[in-house]
Amino acid sequence: MRRGLWPGLLLVPLLCLALAGCATTSTEKPPELTVNIPADLLPDRPGASVKRVDADSDGKLEWLVFYRFDQVGGGGPVAAIIYDVAANAGQLPVLYPYKLRTPDQSYLAQQVPDWAMLDIMPEPGGVGRKELVLSTANDLVIFQANGNVVNQPLDDPPLYRCIGFFRSDGGVMLDPESRRVTVTRLAYERSQLVKRDYYAPVADGYFVTGTTTLVSPLESAVGFPGEVPSGILDTPYPEKIVMAFYKTLGNPELKPTILEYLTTRASNEMAAGRLQYGSPYALDQINYAVVKEIGYLATQEDTPSTVVTVDVVFVSKSGARSPLKEISWQLVRQESRWKMDFAQ
Numbered sequence: 001m002r003r004g005l006w007p008g009l010l011l012v013p014l015l016c017l018a019l020a021g022c023a024t025t026s027t028e029k030p031p032e033l034t035v036n037i038p039a040d041l042l043p044d045r046p047g048a049s050v051k052r053v054d055a056d057s058d059g060k061l062e063w064l065v066f067y068r069f070d071q072v073g074g075g076g077p078v079a080a081i082i083y084d085v086a087a088n089a090g091q092l093p094v095l096y097p098y099k100l101r102t103p104d105q106s107y108l109a110q111q112v113p114d115w116a117m118l119d120i121m122p123e124p125g126g127v128g129r130k131e132l133v134l135s136t137a138n139d140l141v142i143f144q145a146n147g148n149v150v151n152q153p154l155d156d157p158p159l160y161r162c163i164g165f166f167r168s169d170g171g172v173m174l175d176p177e178s179r180r181v182t183v184t185r186l187a188y189e190r191s192q193l194v195k196r197d198y199y200a201p202v203a204d205g206y207f208v209t210g211t212t213t214l215v216s217p218l219e220s221a222v223g224f225p226g227e228v229p230s231g232i233l234d235t236p237y238p239e240k241i242v243m244a245f246y247k248t249l250g251n252p253e254l255k256p257t258i259l260e261y262l263t264t265r266a267s268n269e270m271a272a273g274r275l276q277y278g279s280p281y282a283l284d285q286i287n288y289a290v291v292k293e294i295g296y297l298a299t300q301e302d303t304p305s306t307v308v309t310v311d312v313v314f315v316s317k318s319g320a321r322s323p324l325k326e327i328s329w330q331l332v333r334q335e336s337r338w339k340m341d342f343a344q
Contacts (some may be wrong), residue, residue: 035095035235037083042067049112055082055160056145057117057129064132066112078329080134082160087153097150097166098159100143101132106165109139118176121163121201129162140166140174140181142205153228163205165212170194170225179220181206187222191237193294196221222291223247233260237340238331239296242308249279250288251313257265263332264341276343278325281313287317292324303339305332 034040038048045067052061063083068076079100084309086096117130120142132143142164150161166172170184180200186196197217199206208215224243232244233256245261248254259267262275263315269275270283279286292311299306308329314322332343 008132011125020156037063037065039084044099047070051115053082053115053132054117054325055143055150056084057131057147057313064115066108069107072192075110078109078112080108084151086153088153094153095306096153096155098155100160100162102162103165106167107134108127108134108141111136113139113141116176120144120179126137132160135172137171138168140164140172146203162176162212163201164200164201166206172230184225188239191235191243191296193222193240193243194225196223196268219290220292221319222294229256232256233337234302235338236299237296238299238306239294239308241331241338241340242310242329243291243294245277246291246310246312250285250286250317261340263341264336266341278310278312278327278343280322281314281316281320285316285318287315287319289314303333305330306338307331 014070014324037050038045042048042065048068049066051064051066051217053064055062055064063133064080065083066078066080066271068078070076072223081100082098083095084098085093088094097192100108113134113136115304116135117135118133120131121144123129129145129147132145134141134143141162143160144163145160146157164181166181166183168185171182172187173182174180178200180198182294183197183199185195185197187193198219198221200218202215203209204246206214224240224247228244228247230241233239244256245258248258248261259270262270265273270277273283279289290313292313294311295309297306297308308331309326311324311326313324316322322338327343329343331338332341333339
């Protein structure tokens with residue numbers, strides 16, 4: 001059954017069709033030959049934004065329209081729709097709206113997203129078809145056009161299928177080369193550490209086939225929002241000291257050095273190659289360490305010692321990966337600074 005879609009349907013002869021946004025140009029056509037999408041089709045959606053995009057890789061530009069709904073003042077969540085010329089069974093062609101549907105009717109973003117056409121899902125036989133990627137710093141939504149369907153004035157099943165939907169206050173980023181998506185979540189409130197999940201597309205995009213459930217992450221890691229903070233040695237949070245220690249492994253140029261996170265006793269053990277910190281590889285053979293989880297006890301300003309537990313995977317310079325290793329560190333406070341003393 002054909003769905004009744006909003007915004008509505010516009011019948012136009014192709015020979016007379018010309019669409020424009022809000023801006024006028026020196027080649028402006030007479031009003032009777034022009035359809036102004038914001039004014040004519042979305043009069044109750046002020047601030048609608050129109051982009052010209054070849055969204056279905058047919059070599060012709062469609063009209064990608066962002067509009068707001070549930071508005072409060074000048075704000076409100078953003079949705080999107082694509083207008084395209086569709087065949088009409090021997091009748092005049094029509095300008096038809098194809099909705100960009102998201103899982104559970106969620107909004108696209110809180111602001112008009114950036115758009116790009118990227119090759120996320122390579123086609124068999126080298127067919128050149130790209131996916132529509134809509135993104136903000138905190139949102140990423142990917143749509144794939146059904147390349148086996150000639151545009152018709154109906155949208156059931158949807159012409160554009162959502163194959164990836166990500167949102168996080170900590171940030172979302174797509175690497176167009178690897179097609180990996182990094183989702184950053186604020187996971188450890190007191191120490192402001194974050195958890196990053198890394199996703200890659202499978203047969204049905206980033207969803208489990210036949211669902212809108214994300215596939216399992218390829219990998220997850222805990223870390224700092226950015227680089228190791230410059231004043232890390234003075235942090236009141238012992239778990240950040242342990243995190244910085246493992247982030248520094250394999251990066252001898254980083255400051256502070258790994259020895260500065262240790263007590264004098266532990267530093268001497270490290271220098272002698274006797275300190276146990278979980279790695280099966282020698283220090284000079286470690287490429288990097290991945291902290292999977294970190295746990296800690298509540299501490300106060302006068303707490304003299306504490307325990308921080310980490311789950312770590314070590315990656316050698318040869319590319320070998322160690323099994324997951326759980327390490328419990330005893331930390332002590334020395335001269336108002338937390339220092340790692342020994343691990344078990």
